[in-house]
Amino acid sequence: MTFADLGLSDELVQAVSAKGYDTPTPIQAQAIPQVLMMRDLVAIAQTGTGKTASFVLPMIDILAHGRRRAMMPRSLILEPTRELAAQVAENFEAYGKNHDLKMALLIGGVQMGDQVKALNEGVDVLIATPGRLMDLFERGKILLTGCDLLVIDEADRMLDMGFIPDIETICSKLPAQRQTLLFSATMPPPIKKLADKFLTNPKSIEVARPATANTNIAQHKVKVEVRKKRELLRHLLRTDNVSTAIVFCNRKTTVRELAKSLKQHGFAAGEIHGDMDQSSRIAELDRFKDGSINILVASDVAARGLDVKGVSHVFNFDTPWHPDDYVHRIGRTGRAGATGRAFTFVSDADAEAIDNVEKLTGMKIPVYEMAAEAKAERAPRAERADAEPREERPRRERAPRKAREAAEERPVREERPAREERAPREERGPHRERAAQPPREDRAPRRDRRYDNEPPSAPGEWNGPVPGFLNVSAL
Incomplete structure (x- = not known):
């Protein structure tokens, strides 16, 4: 079929x-004729199957x-993220080059003036994120x-992302007689409810099968301690024949810190x-697409729906909190x-999350054993070009002390006489006078000269010397 x-x-x-492209993908072969017949459509397909072109x-x-007509777009495409909206716009520009169609892109993060100007001139296709469209x-x-x-x-x-209320509001503003197409990778109950409410007799x-992963992807989970995740990622990036890779993290702070760490270790990495x-x-996506960087560290919101050709690996640095995110x-x-490879790092705290992923996908993700490879990675100094392995280093034989001192032509210090040959203590040096001193208890008490001019204290009172500032007898 063509x-x-x-x-x-x-x-x-x-x-x-x-x-x-010459041959349509299965979803394109099934969806395109239905759309051309002006039917409503509910299409469930895993990501990467070509549903955008469908x-x-x-x-x-x-x-x-x-x-x-001005301010009245003829068609509307709603996308969850700016990147996915921009990607769809690129498809329209490429495939519609032989048609006289005008398109407008409504997304946040850019100036609103140009968007309003395009709407005023009239557009055939409006591609928008719900937030900017509602604004x-x-x-x-x-x-x-x-x-x-x-x-x-x-x-x-x-x-x-919480856009369902906005979508319901938008649908209520559209003409009742319209064609509606809904595409999704999964069909949870709220989406089924949305389809039943706003689609008419859809095909x-x-x-x-919903939430099944692409069979062309070799999936692995790797058990690892949280503090060893970075070391494991670097090992796999160096040893698993990685050409281009996307590394997913659950938090934006983790994205920034991990990208910085990879750069410090010599990897061509970027972040989004x-x-x-x-x-x-x-700009970061363009660097990744043109090969200036080959590792992109990303969060789910920013990278949802990205279509970059030739990505050989995906690393889930964090096990996704939502099982649907794993599929995407x-x-x-x-x-x-x-074909591709996907590694998911699983710590003890991720046990529940990975169980939910396996329940959703209906498959047990095989464990990737790292024992032998990790040992090879951690060989301490053998990887250094200027360091010889410890077992190959010749052991140095330490010569006796006297031999070393003679070799270095250093004078040898005279041996001190043995303790029994020393003179008695009272016959040595000036210390012999101390022997004539009386015992400590027979000595006169030591006087503190600071208080020589102070009168003694009265009987029964303070036993110590009276400070000068307290002596008032002269008054």
Whole structure:
């Protein structure tokens, strides 16, 4: 089957071929004809299966006929993160180059003026994150009454990030007669409820069992102490044939500290997390895509939905708190038919989290034994080029002391006479006069000259000398 067999226009097929794609993926083969028939759609597919193109391609052909109006986008695509929204925009630009379509990207972290200007000129496709869209809508800068096609992408992630109330509000502002497409990797009850409420007789497509991981990915869990995680990561990066890798952490502070540590150990590493502004995040992603760095340390929010070709490894430096995140994390590798490897570091505190992951995916993640390799990594000084192994170093024989002193031409000190040959103490030096002193108890008491001029104390009173400032007898 080819893309032409799916009913796409010749111009669109040419654009797809120019990108190097000839055969549609299973979800594309099932979803594209349904979208072209203007049906509502619920598509459940694991990440990395090409689901973005399964709605972008048919939308281009649908929107090729029609007229755009100011402030009233003809179609709306909702994405959970800025990066994923930008990625979808790149797909529209690439596949829609043979069509006269205008697109606007509404995301946070950038100036609002250019976005408002694009809306005023009229757009065919509006790609937005819920927060920025709601902001512009409340300011009266956008009207949703002319939107006939809605796409809710990464719906389960929308749920995790708390966007479901915003999505319900947005759906209520759209025309009742519209086409709605919902894409998700999993189908938890709240997403099922959302689909039942806002989709009309949808066609359901399920390419893979919900929350199953890509079979092209070799998965491993590694038991490790928390304080040894960095050492383990460095070992795997050096020894497991890593070309490019994404390292996921649960906290933004961990992302920053780990990226700094990897740089100090000579790795070409970068970082991406929610505290970075949009321009910095895009710049870091561009460095990762063009090969300036080959290791990207990331948080879940920042890296959700990233599509970077050729990622050979994914490392879960922290076991994800939410089991759904595991599927999305490891889905950054093994994409488009390629193979990949995923390692999850599991400490004692992660026992419950990894159990939840295995329950969700329905598989027992095999344990990666590190015993032999870890010992090789920790060989103390053998790895240094300028250090010879300890067992190969010749043992130095220590010569007797006198022989060493003679070899160094140092004078040998005269031997002191033995204790029994010394003169009696009373016959040696000036100390013999002390022998004539009376015993300590027969000596006169030692006087303190500081109080020689002070009168003695009265009987029965203070026994010590009276300080001068207390002597008032002269008055």
